[in-house]
Amino acid sequence: MLPKRVLLVEDNADNRFIYSAMLRHAGYEVILASNGHEGLDFGRTRAPHLVLMDISLPGLDGLEVTRQLKAEEATRDTPIIALTAHALPADRLRALEAGCDAYLAKPISPPAVLAEVRRLIGPPVAEGVS
Template sequence: MVRILYVEDNEDNIYMLSSRLRRKGCEVIVAVDGEEGVARAQSDAPALILMDLSLPVLDGWEATRRLKAMAETRDIPVIALSSHTMPGDREAALAAGCDDFDVKPVEFARLLAKIKALLPEGSMS
């Protein structure tokens, strides 16, 4: 079972995406702010992180920078999820250390393809 950390502060988004990922056989761990996301990544060793960028306490950009700076979490793939769709937002997320970027509202099939591309082959059906 693939463990995914979903860092998101919107309850509707958490419910929708977590439910769909669980139906695909994933274990979903939720953190509601960037600081908790960094802590959960360290303690729960997820295979992948879905990171909202507009978060309370510590935004997704800074949380990702911190994760990529620590030896124990730097190799965990991070997909930024954001409703920010201005020119340069994707590039800014990648510059912060995100491995990919997707927009909200999430198109699940597209996001699932991105998740599968970042995980070891065969780890997710």
């Protein structure tokens, strides 16, 4: 069976390394995007099971990427978790209004991110017959 794919859209190299290592160690396949344009492209073309979306991205911000993915039939049901340093209640509301399914304020422990991923898409490999 193939592992579930998580698209990590994050411009900070340290965060990309930490979260991708944690997800891979847990058994998920990880697709990395370092800006909003890559995130939008990979969200459309790589069929991730879930997107971890930084909000403050160069070029196209994470809210706009989320709005565009949620507006398209092929990607509208893909869960998107906002990962952001913007931690005010109004920031959370903006992320949810843009279409994010969950919101985690940085700094976020890797186990908390993994728990939210598992809550939304389950274990890294679909259970059942291969």
